[in-house]
Amino acid sequence: MFADPKVPSSAGRDATGMCAATVEFRHVSKSYDRRDGPAAVDDLTFTVPAGSVCVLVGPSGCGKTTSLKMVNRLIEPTGGQILVDGTDVAGEEVTALRRRIGYVIQQVGLFPHRTVGENVTTVPRLLGWSREQQRERAEELLGLVGLDPARYRDRYPAQLSGGERQRVGVARALAADPPLMLMDEPFAAVDPIVRERLQNEFLRIQAELAKTILFVTHDIDEAIKMGDLVAVMQAGGHLAQFAPPDEILARPASDFVARFVGADRGLKRLSLSRIGALPLHQAVTAVAGEPVGDARQRSLADPFPFLLLIDRAGRPLGWLPDRDVPADGIVDERLAIPASPLLERETTLKDALSMMIAADVQAGIVVDPAGRVLGLLTMEALGAAGRAGAAGRAGAGAALRRAERRPAAARPPAAAP
Amino acid sequence: MIDWSWVADHLGVLAFRVLQHLELTAIAVGAGFVISFGLAIWSVRRRAVYPPIAALAGILYTIPSLAMFAALISVTGFSVLTAEIPLILYTLVILIRNIVAGFDGVPAEVVEAARGMGYTSWGRLWRVELPLAVPLIIAGLRLASVSTIGLVTITGVISDSFGGLGYFILTGYHLQFATEIYVGAVPSILLAVAVDVAFVRLQARLTPWAATRGVAAG
Amino acid sequence: MGRDARRGGRLMVLLDALAAWFADPAHWAGPNGIPTRLLEHVALSGISMLIAGAIALPLGLWIGHTGRGATVAINAANLGRAIPSLALIGLAAPITAAFDPQLGFRVYPTLIAMIVLALPPILVNASAGVSEVDRDLVEAARGMGMRERQVLARVEIPIALPVILAGLRSAGVQIVATLTLGAIFGGGGLGNYLVLGIAQNDVGQVFGGVVLVAALALLVEGGFALLGRALTPVPLRAAEGGEHRGRALEGRAAG
Numbered sequence: 001m002f003a004d005p006k007v008p009s010s011a012g013r014d015a016t017g018m019c020a021a022t023v024e025f026r027h028v029s030k031s032y033d034r035r036d037g038p039a040a041v042d043d044l045t046f047t048v049p050a051g052s053v054c055v056l057v058g059p060s061g062c063g064k065t066t067s068l069k070m071v072n073r074l075i076e077p078t079g080g081q082i083l084v085d086g087t088d089v090a091g092e093e094v095t096a097l098r099r100r101i102g103y104v105i106q107q108v109g110l111f112p113h114r115t116v117g118e119n120v121t122t123v124p125r126l127l128g129w130s131r132e133q134q135r136e137r138a139e140e141l142l143g144l145v146g147l148d149p150a151r152y153r154d155r156y157p158a159q160l161s162g163g164e165r166q167r168v169g170v171a172r173a174l175a176a177d178p179p180l181m182l183m184d185e186p187f188a189a190v191d192p193i194v195r196e197r198l199q200n201e202f203l204r205i206q207a208e209l210a211k212t213i214l215f216v217t218h219d220i221d222e223a224i225k226m227g228d229l230v231a232v233m234q235a236g237g238h239l240a241q242f243a244p245p246d247e248i249l250a251r252p253a254s255d256f257v258a259r260f261v262g263a264d265r266g267l268k269r270l271s272l273s274r275i276g277a278l279p280l281h282q283a284v285t286a287v288a289g290e291p292v293g294d295a296r297q298r299s300l301a302d303p304f305p306f307l308l309l310i311d312r313a314g315r316p317l318g319w320l321p322d323r324d325v326p327a328d329g330i331v332d333e334r335l336a337i338p339a340s341p342l343l344e345r346e347t348t349l350k351d352a353l354s355m356m357i358a359a360d361v362q363a364g365i366v367v368d369p370a371g372r373v374l375g376l377l378t379m380e381a382l383g384a385a386g387r388a389g390a391a392g393r394a395g396a397g398a399a400l401r402r403a404e405r406r407p408a409a410a411r412p413p414a415a416a417p
Numbered sequence: 418m419i420d421w422s423w424v425a426d427h428l429g430v431l432a433f434r435v436l437q438h439l440e441l442t443a444i445a446v447g448a449g450f451v452i453s454f455g456l457a458i459w460s461v462r463r464r465a466v467y468p469p470i471a472a473l474a475g476i477l478y479t480i481p482s483l484a485m486f487a488a489l490i491s492v493t494g495f496s497v498l499t500a501e502i503p504l505i506l507y508t509l510v511i512l513i514r515n516i517v518a519g520f521d522g523v524p525a526e527v528v529e530a531a532r533g534m535g536y537t538s539w540g541r542l543w544r545v546e547l548p549l550a551v552p553l554i555i556a557g558l559r560l561a562s563v564s565t566i567g568l569v570t571i572t573g574v575i576s577d578s579f580g581g582l583g584y585f586i587l588t589g590y591h592l593q594f595a596t597e598i599y600v601g602a603v604p605s606i607l608l609a610v611a612v613d614v615a616f617v618r619l620q621a622r623l624t625p626w627a628a629t630r631g632v633a634a635g
Numbered sequence: 636m637g638r639d640a641r642r643g644g645r646l647m648v649l650l651d652a653l654a655a656w657f658a659d660p661a662h663w664a665g666p667n668g669i670p671t672r673l674l675e676h677v678a679l680s681g682i683s684m685l686i687a688g689a690i691a692l693p694l695g696l697w698i699g700h701t702g703r704g705a706t707v708a709i710n711a712a713n714l715g716r717a718i719p720s721l722a723l724i725g726l727a728a729p730i731t732a733a734f735d736p737q738l739g740f741r742v743y744p745t746l747i748a749m750i751v752l753a754l755p756p757i758l759v760n761a762s763a764g765v766s767e768v769d770r771d772l773v774e775a776a777r778g779m780g781m782r783e784r785q786v787l788a789r790v791e792i793p794i795a796l797p798v799i800l801a802g803l804r805s806a807g808v809q810i811v812a813t814l815t816l817g818a819i820f821g822g823g824g825l826g827n828y829l830v831l832g833i834a835q836n837d838v839g840q841v842f843g844g845v846v847l848v849a850a851l852a853l854l855v856e857g858g859f860a861l862l863g864r865a866l867t868p869v870p871l872r873a874a875e876g877g878e879h880r881g882r883a884l885e886g887r888a889a890g
Contacts, residue, residue: 072533098535109530113548113626123534156626172534182533418729479852481812483819484845487829491649491838560716567719574819574833586725590820593740595729602722609717 020050020212021085021179028080030066039063041237051210055227057217063237064216068182072101099123102173102181106188108165110157116168117153123176141171163194183215220261224268232257246272270386271350275343278385280366280375283308288317288333296325306361309336314372316365342367343377353382420596438581441569445501446562449508457516474510482571500572500579508561515557519550552624559616566609656839675823680810683746687753695761700787712755720813723748724820745817752813753806760802764795797867804859811852
């Protein structure tokens with residue numbers, strides 16, 4: 001099932017070599033006799049395809065962390081099976097199993113008596129890698145999580161900030177190139193700004209590595225942002241819904257899910273979609289400082305009540321109400337209303353809506369990377385997109401990943417048999 | 418008040434007594450540590466055994482040293498055991514408590530991370546928990562050593578063949594000879610303070626990771 | 636089996652000797668009688684405790700409250716702990732004897748050593764107990780308009796009481812046990828039975844002394860435990876006792 005962990009993938013030098021495992025929960029249950037123990041889990045069944053991020057989300061006491069810990073058997077289930085690449089984890093030697101699964105927790109749990117470099121190579125050392133391999137791996141991974149190896153390798157955890165510690169925690173979990181990562185509220189203990197940055201970096205790294213990841217959070221926004229798949233759990237360890245984020249938001253399976261994702265789920269959904277290939281309204285334009293020609297006719301014929309002035313390069317300058325467009329002569333730039341947000345194809349619909357609401361003319365001007373007008377995004381088009389969930393069905397994570405996936409990552413899994 | 422010529426005449430005896438003092442202390446702390454470490458590990462791994470062990474060690478600790486030496490004479494006579502058994506027993510309560518506290522003080526998240534990464538339970542104990550328990554273990558050794566140095570002086574009550582520097586204090590008192598009292602008292606205090614400082618140094622050297630706390634970079 | 640029987644026999648001899656010693660009416664009267672020695676022991680322990688407490692308690696509370704001088708105090712306490720009691724008695728004897736040839740050689744040195752012995756646990760526990768009180772509580776108390784003295788008396792001391800009492804208890808037990816050393820130097824108290832017993836090879840007397848001292852130590856220990864229970868507000872009781880003592884010990888050790 002797994003790649004042989006004794007042999008570092010491509011001699012431990014290949015951070016981008018993909019290997020990922022399928023995870024399957026089959027009627028997994030956990031019950032406790034005592035009341036004060038961890039939360040119970042009731043008949044959990046779902047499958048996480050290789051290479052995707054599955055977020056377990058729910059209120060405290062819903063059993064999400066218990067579910068996660070049953071995968072690496074920090075908690076043993078009382079019923080059902082968990083299969084990793086088709087093999088029941090219950091049949092594995094427990095320490096060997098854990099060494100093949102990356103594990104990141106909220107409090108990080110770095111070993112205070114070991115340097116950053118030694119922390120990162122904990123599992124490789126347990127697996128008996130050579131010193132040289134360990135050293136190279138530490139350098140590579142610290143670089144991957146954005147910490148300069150020369151500066152950080154010999155520091156002790158007590159000398160790091162919270163965000164740096166969590167980066168080291170992620171690097172440590174990735175050290176033996178595990179096909180599966182378990183992350184238990186990894187970004188919950190850092191402040192919102194650092195969290196946002198860590199989330200984005202996590203998505204960038206995942207775009208490169210394409211691991212299978214089980215990710216626990218209590219924060220629905222984080223779940224929607226990070227997950228390809230979201231498992232919403234509710235008290236008693238029931239799986240309330242298991243679906244891609246967009247579907248969770250568009251069609252909550254129950255009142256509980258609807259309440260949990262919040263009344264603003266329509267807005268949250270817009271944050272999942274980007275302008276991308278949405279149909280744009282063709283703007284009626286006129287070049288400022290040049291003869292107006294038939295602009296007035298064209299503008300009046302168009303249902304949108306404004307003419308868009310552009311410069312000679314095609315970049316937008318401002319709006320001119322239809323009735324103010326002169327019948328002939330030169331179009332005066334000074335008449336233009338310099339309003340309206342400039343949008344790009346990568347802008348999320350939520351951001352687009354937010355900017356458009358604040359503008360005088362409620363249409364977004366979509367421009368290409370050079371700033372030239374591509375077309376207009378109207379409120380009507382935005383509404384239609386919101387109803388249909390048009391642009392991107394998958395989560396922002398997947399979208400970003402697709403956008404950023406490098407050619408290198410498209411290679412077939414290097415070490416998988 | 419001090420008869421310096423007496424001191425000069427007895428430098429050889431003084432050296433002998435200092436060495437004896439250190440020897441009696443080292444044996445007691447060494448044996449006490451071996452016993453305590455075993456009992457502490459047992460307690461850490463099987464929580465139920467800790468309360469009775471701690472209670473028993475605590476009761477032993479409340480027995481006056483003079484009483485324990487006196488009581489043992491009728492059992493083990495004037496052998497070195499009469500001196501060492503109480504010394505060893507007194508170290509137990511300090512050492513066991515500190516070693517167990519050291520293991521208990523290992524942060525839960527560090528233990529969880531170690532489990533999650535696939536350490537065996539013994540591997541985790543030796544490689545992760547023991548190093549983190551070192552500061553409190555050394556603190557225990559420090560306390561035990563200093564208190565044993567004090568108790569060694571009292572072993573002179575058993576017989577002149579023990580007592581380390583305490584021999585001078587007791588003989589000096591009986592002869593009402595201040596110089597000899599001071600030849601015992603002052604070096605024994607210096608010895609205790611020196612050992613105390615040595616352990617502080619040792620701890621700083623063994624735990625460089627703890628000393629660098631608070632230099633966090635943005 | 637033979638060896639077990641022999642051990643059993645030895646224990647019986649011991650218990651017989653012990654019983655005989657306690658039963659002898661001669662041991663219950665006179666200047667070396669049990670009541671006199673017990674009274675001496677209690678009086679000397681009490682005086683040492685009172686003096687040590689009068690010095691260390693206010694100082695410890697002040698240090699804990701202000702946070703000033705904590706390092707100096709802990710280092711001084713460590714130094715005090717490092718001094719062997721017997722050495723201290725020896726050091727003091729020639730000096731006190733110069734002032735009072737009688738008591739100066741027999742009683743005062745022991746008293747001084749006992750006071751020095753009791754200072755560190757009282758001082759360290761009082762200052763650690765107060766400084767460990769949740770700073771939010773102290774700030775809340777100040778925020779409600781309490782004066783510093785009131786903050787100490789109404790918030791910090793009540794909350795720190797279990798730790799403070801643990802320090803007193805530890806000091807008390809140590810004094811009762813260590814005071815026996817005074818007998819080596821002709822002082823009073825129960826230590827005389829031990830010293831005489833060793834000298835006369837009288838097993839009954841030695842064990843009689845052991846039993847009496849141990850009983851007194853347990854009594855002090857139990858008394859402070861009860862006092863602690865009585866003075867600790869009910870909601871704080873769970874935290875009282877072993878844990879605090881343990882932590883105080885670590886604090887001292889680490890300091």
